[in-house]
Amino acid sequence: MNYETPPLLRLCNISYSHPGTSASLLQDINFSINREHVGLIGPNGCGKTTLFQLIMGLLKPDSGTILLEGNAVTKSRDIKKLRRKLGFLFQHSDDQLFSPTVLEDVAFGPLNLGLSPDDARDVSVQTLEQLGLKDFEGRITHNLSGGEKKLVALATILAMKPQLLLLDEPSNNLDPATRERLIEILRGLDLAHIIISHDLDFLAATCTTLYTVQDGSLQRCEQKQVHSHEHIHPYGDYPHQHGT
Amino acid sequence: MNYETPPLLRLCNISYSHPGTSASLLQDINFSINREHVGLIGPNGCGKTTLFQLIMGLLKPDSGTILLEGNAVTKSRDIKKLRRKLGFLFQHSDDQLFSPTVLEDVAFGPLNLGLSPDDARDVSVQTLEQLGLKDFEGRITHNLSGGEKKLVALATILAMKPQLLLLDEPSNNLDPATRERLIEILRGLDLAHIIISHDLDFLAATCTTLYTVQDGSLQRCEQKQVHSHEHIHPYGDYPHQHGT
Amino acid sequence: MISEPFSSGSTLFHCSDARVKVIGGTVLSLVLATTTSFAVAMIGFLFTSLLLLISRPSPGLILKRIATVNIFTLFLLFSLPLTYGGADIVQLQYFQISLDGMRIACLIAIKTNGILFCFLALLATSSTVSLGHALERLRLPRKLVFLLLFSYRQLFVIHQEYLRLHRAAQLRAFTPSNSLHTYRTYSHLFGMTLVKSWNRAERVHQAMILRGFDGRLIPLKQPQLRKSDYLLLASLLLISLILAGFSLNNPV
Amino acid sequence: MHISEGILSTPVLAGSAVLTVMGTAVGLKKLDYDRIMTVSLLSATFFVASLIHVPIGPGSVHLLLGGLLGLILGWGAFPAIIVALFLQAIFFQYGGIIVLGANGLNIAGPAVLCGLLLHPMLLGTRKQQMTAGFLAGFCSMFFSALLMAGALFLSDQGFLKVASLILASHFPVMIVEGLITMFVVTFLVRVQPEILSLTTSPQ
Numbered sequence A, B: 001m002n003y004e005t006p007p008l009l010r011l012c013n014i015s016y017s018h019p020g021t022s023a024s025l026l027q028d029i030n031f032s033i034n035r036e037h038v039g040l041i042g043p044n045g046c047g048k049t050t051l052f053q054l055i056m057g058l059l060k061p062d063s064g065t066i067l068l069e070g071n072a073v074t075k076s077r078d079i080k081k082l083r084r085k086l087g088f089l090f091q092h093s094d095d096q097l098f099s100p101t102v103l104e105d106v107a108f109g110p111l112n113l114g115l116s117p118d119d120a121r122d123v124s125v126q127t128l129e130q131l132g133l134k135d136f137e138g139r140i141t142h143n144l145s146g147g148e149k150k151l152v153a154l155a156t157i158l159a160m161k162p163q164l165l166l167l168d169e170p171s172n173n174l175d176p177a178t179r180e181r182l183i184e185i186l187r188g189l190d191l192a193h194i195i196i197s198h199d200l201d202f203l204a205a206t207c208t209t210l211y212t213v214q215d216g217s218l219q220r221c222e223q224k225q226v227h228s229h230e231h232i233h234p235y236g237d238y239p240h241q242h243g244t
Numbered sequence C: 001m002i003s004e005p006f007s008s009g010s011t012l013f014h015c016s017d018a019r020v021k022v023i024g025g026t027v028l029s030l031v032l033a034t035t036t037s038f039a040v041a042m043i044g045f046l047f048t049s050l051l052l053l054i055s056r057p058s059p060g061l062i063l064k065r066i067a068t069v070n071i072f073t074l075f076l077l078f079s080l081p082l083t084y085g086g087a088d089i090v091q092l093q094y095f096q097i098s099l100d101g102m103r104i105a106c107l108i109a110i111k112t113n114g115i116l117f118c119f120l121a122l123l124a125t126s127s128t129v130s131l132g133h134a135l136e137r138l139r140l141p142r143k144l145v146f147l148l149l150f151s152y153r154q155l156f157v158i159h160q161e162y163l164r165l166h167r168a169a170q171l172r173a174f175t176p177s178n179s180l181h182t183y184r185t186y187s188h189l190f191g192m193t194l195v196k197s198w199n200r201a202e203r204v205h206q207a208m209i210l211r212g213f214d215g216r217l218i219p220l221k222q223p224q225l226r227k228s229d230y231l232l233l234a235s236l237l238l239i240s241l242i243l244a245g246f247s248l249n250n251p252v
Numbered sequence D: 001m002h003i004s005e006g007i008l009s010t011p012v013l014a015g016s017a018v019l020t021v022m023g024t025a026v027g028l029k030k031l032d033y034d035r036i037m038t039v040s041l042l043s044a045t046f047f048v049a050s051l052i053h054v055p056i057g058p059g060s061v062h063l064l065l066g067g068l069l070g071l072i073l074g075w076g077a078f079p080a081i082i083v084a085l086f087l088q089a090i091f092f093q094y095g096g097i098i099v100l101g102a103n104g105l106n107i108a109g110p111a112v113l114c115g116l117l118l119h120p121m122l123l124g125t126r127k128q129q130m131t132a133g134f135l136a137g138f139c140s141m142f143f144s145a146l147l148m149a150g151a152l153f154l155s156d157q158g159f160l161k162v163a164s165l166i167l168a169s170h171f172p173v174m175i176v177e178g179l180i181t182m183f184v185v186t187f188l189v190r191v192q193p194e195i196l197s198l199t200t201s202p203q
């Protein structure tokens, strides 16, 4: 047992409440992930985004430890290291993009990691190509459509070569076509991920394990056999999708 | 035929393109509504929100007329009258709430309509109660959660007693419970509405007619009989919903 | 974060009409600001300290505010005696200490804090919104009051927007340093915030006119002046008048 | 950059208050209700700038960006800055009510002046735009510091040395303000030029 390599990320007894609130939002969260594809569901305001912020070191847990490859993340050096290995896609892409053009935005992370401007550009161009955003380099980020922004935000993260993706409601506000494309992309990446979503079909297509946050605790859903239930609505002839 | 009362709202041959763009976004839109419950679908960026802005007089059509109860809306007096009868719920509630507290925000419209502060307060309190937001009066609007903001934004509109609601993606970012509540509320209101949404189940629950915007034109979907198709995904035992 | 920590409470000042506090506070501050008399400044300082005590602010916060304001006062207290010059010079080893400079620095320290206490006790005990409406009823230009109320309302939204962008930069390994890259990054963060505000302005404006807005903000609460308000105003004005009289008769 | 209460002499307070009232009046007069929302939001954004700390040498300074506001709003920057200063007084007790006139004049005056004078340069080449941006940031800060020093000196001749000390200590800040304003200007030119009134926006 002791000779096993520790998991990439592990949460031990994490508890948290927002300053100024009395009841604790998250209680004794235990969780570990190595190379899995995990989905995370739960009602609005139950603390899903907060959990991601705790993991990324944007919030400090009231108690408990976060372990990266077996080492507790405590000092700001550790947090920096953790942030290099984990990529966090925000719930709102608008909050994530701030450079004038797409290329500059994608190259921002690699530049901060110490790459030369030329290398940073190469990495960025590659990443954009990988996501099918080849001609986007010169586009003004602010003018992109919602779906395009989401994909570019994903590119800014992938360009930093993370080992684990934290995606916060990635399929929100996407039209069916863009949503399909995102599913294809996520399946094509050979990366561990945790996806928050209210869209169960999206999770079914991208994840193998599902957790729920409810009343402050994180629980793994029993993996029952695939269920099938009937489903009725009008206008079934219009090309449609469930759960956008 | 000529003795019939004209419909509440009617669009005749409306065409529009955003200034600076060459291709026209919307072309020859014809549409009328009286007391129906209408759903509106279409891909991202096809001009659904733009159509609402045209109706509300926030944008001026390149050609075509808008008729309110049979009278063309041209002068600013007509537009004012139209804006009293139609309530527009924005895609982003953040843009719609601008007063410090919920009560002040809801009372803003009634005050502008000339109600005395006391009457405006009464109307607002009533509206909030109707939406199940009774204890929200003193809350600071910018601290509300996304779902709460949406409901308060709806209250600000209902407080002005409109005859037709234009709702732009009202179910976005709502959790299943809040979404259900919104459906209940919309069904409980005895008001005509047009709802933009990517969420077909939501539309099925709240609308009787469905239109699509595609390639600039507005088309009514043929109302086929209710269809049923099988539907498979894992974790079916978790209480779930399709299309959030 | 931005907040108005002193505006909530139930003391005499929290319950008083904002118009009364604006007038009384401004007149009293004006007397203190223009006086050159040590005695008047001192009496005024003691009086406003009393006012501050009555408003019962939270001690930790109030000390912090007083400390920030007094950084400059401290700078003057150290620098003026060395640089002021004048006739009264005391030689202290290598330093020439100007007694005039010392006197001026002390006077400034007393006046600064006196006015600060007056502000904290009278104005900071009202919310910005009620101050805004008070200013409008005191006949300040309507457009100016509108600017005040609306920038106040949007402040929090814009600040949070900036903070989220800043956080996104941090998560992408951004570490500030003395470099062009750092300055460019801050410019982009701020520029994006600006662009968003600009576009939000249009949408919020639309939301307002859709709800019948025509340039006038109608307050929901129309506070009525009570007896205690008149009493407070009268006593503040009386004290100011007495101090002003003293101040004119004793220029030093 | 703010002068606190209790330092300036009565004539200086009165004189600057009069000028500030005049500047605000002009700004308000040129402002119609269609633009007032934009000015409110920019005023709030200007306030937020003062919460942004950028590193400089071993420490950090907060931004002012008055020159930028001047470029964007012209005379409208005057009331916008006054409102932001009033809010700063309420929230942080920077400055105060009685010195609002002096602080307003010191900051808004140069901002409007630089904005109006340099705006035509924005219509030129990229290099000219960058120069205009840098100068707007640098000069508005320089004149603000100069006015501040002047206000101190006019209040009491004995403040001469302290005032020049303050002026000198602001030089690095002027350079940072210049650089940041320059970068923000090029950002706006690329992302949304109508903010700088470089293209006719649909009104």
Ligand SMILES: Nc1ncnc2c1ncn2[C@@H]1O[C@H](COP(=O)(O)OP(=O)(O)OP(=O)(O)O)[C@@H](O)[C@H]1O
Pocket (backbone or CB within 6 Å): A018, A019, A021, A025, A042, A043, A044, A045, A046, A047, A048, A049, A050, A051, A091, B144, B145, B146, B173, B175
């Ligand atoms: N900075 C904060 N201070 C106080 N409370 C906060 C703060 N941020 C979030 N909250 C509250 O904490 C709760 C959890 O928020 P969180 O964003 O984690 O929810 P979520 O599960 O991501 O919800 P959603 O599905 O709507 O995104 C909410 O009730 C929210 O109002």
Ligand SMILES: Nc1ncnc2c1ncn2[C@@H]1O[C@H](COP(=O)(O)OP(=O)(O)OP(=O)(O)O)[C@@H](O)[C@H]1O
Pocket (backbone or CB within 6 Å): A146, B018, B019, B020, B021, B025, B042, B043, B044, B045, B046, B047, B048, B049, B050, B051, B091
């Ligand atoms: N002010 C504007 N100037 C120029 N183009 C604009 C403007 N506003 C919107 N557009 C463009 O017009 C198109 C239609 O926008 P609209 O917001 O109506 O789409 P939508 O159907 O509501 O999409 P979504 O489902 O994403 O909300 C988009 O391509 C958008 O980029």
Ligand SMILES: [Mg+2]
Pocket (backbone or CB within 6 Å): A048, A049, A050, A091, A168
């Ligand atoms: Mg969330």
Ligand SMILES: [Mg+2]
Pocket (backbone or CB within 6 Å): B048, B049, B050, B091, B168
């Ligand atoms: Mg839309």
